[in-house]
């Protein structure tokens with residue numbers, strides 16, 4: 001898609017809400033996953049079950065942005081929650097787990113994302129998750145428990161060991177009020193006394209754990225390989241491609257080497273981003289150009305799927321090739337994805 005924007009005379013740009021969050025509770029879920037509960041200054045922001053929020057943190061003199069799904073349901077009163085895995089080498093998640101305390105304040109950007117239960121087309125659902133990928137699906141299930149408890153839902157969740165299973169107790173409790181909710185737990189390393197499924201996700205396992213998988217609309221979140229496998233099985237079982245929805249938590253594919261557009265000047269285009277100016281070399285995306293010149297634009301998947309790098313195009317022309325990370329409504333409001341947009345002229349962008 002190609003977008004040209006002429007600068008508004010009054011400099012008006014689409015607004016992006018900034019939120020101030022205060023930590024009100026921190027819960028241990030498993031050995032490396034915690035839930036952080038926040039109160040938002042000015043009230044809970046509007047969001048849909050499954051959407052995510054980007055946190056802005058200042059760590060060691062550096063500004064870092066990281067995106068996390070909201071695990072809470074929009075119907076829950078007063079607070080929002082994120083369920084976050086600490087990565088051994090992760091800068092932000094390690095800090096959140098080790099340093100963040102109840103009472104601390106964080107800045108965040110308003111919720112966004114297209115991976116929402118509101119986008120479902122049918123009422124026969126499969127939720128398929130691995131590890132912390134259960135987080136957005138839990139938001140969906142909590143929302144459905146409040147709004148459509150009779151829905152036909154089958155959740156298959158995969159974890160390393162029984163001790164790593166997220167939300168086990170709450171899932172059992174939700175089943176009491178959701179008569180058509182079935183839950184299957186798969187662990188890759190079973191232990192004595194484990195009565196759930198064990199092994200890896202595969203067609204044979206799905207035929208037992210989720211027998212009518214191909215006839216269900218699927219919401220899936222987990223590592224890329226896990227989601228690829230689930231998608232292949234769904235297709236092999238006759239599932240329609242457009243009834244398989246995924247959320248990527250990380251880069252799904254390495255950033256492609258930038259092809260040089262024929263009309264790009266050899267020296268590239270000037271990019272103005274707030275008080276920063278940098279150059280996008282021929283064929284570079286805005287994100288690649290910013291990163292090369294140590295300008296921080298929030299980034300999640302770097303491949304046009306998650307929406308974390310959404311910025312407003314104030315002026316100039318770009319080519320955008322994304323993978324579902326921005327809605328037509330957002331595009332109409334002048335938003336673009338920095339990771340998926342290559343300038344076709346000098347441009348001005350803003351958060």
Ligand SMILES: Cc1cc2nc3c(=O)[nH]c(=O)nc-3n(C[C@H](O)[C@H](O)[C@H](O)COP(=O)(O)OP(=O)(O)OC[C@H]3O[C@@H](n4cnc5c(N)ncnc54)[C@H](O)[C@@H]3O)c2cc1C
Nearest residue numbers: 067068069084085087090091092093132135249250300306
């Ligand atoms: C839309 C969206 C929603 C998300 N929701 C959640 C959520 O609800 N809960 C949650 O825990 N995470 C979620 N994530 C993933 C989270 O944003 C990333 O894991 C983030 O990079 C962690 O930041 P960090 O600074 O700790 O790690 P970084 O410093 O960014 O990464 C350091 C190292 O940690 C490892 N690492 C980081 N992230 C991952 C990953 N996802 N998978 C495997 N290895 C990884 C890698 O080895 C990487 O090199 C979401 C991401 C997106 C895009």
Ligand code: FES
Nearest residue numbers: 300301302307339
């Ligand atoms: S970083 Fe995910 S869409 Fe750009």
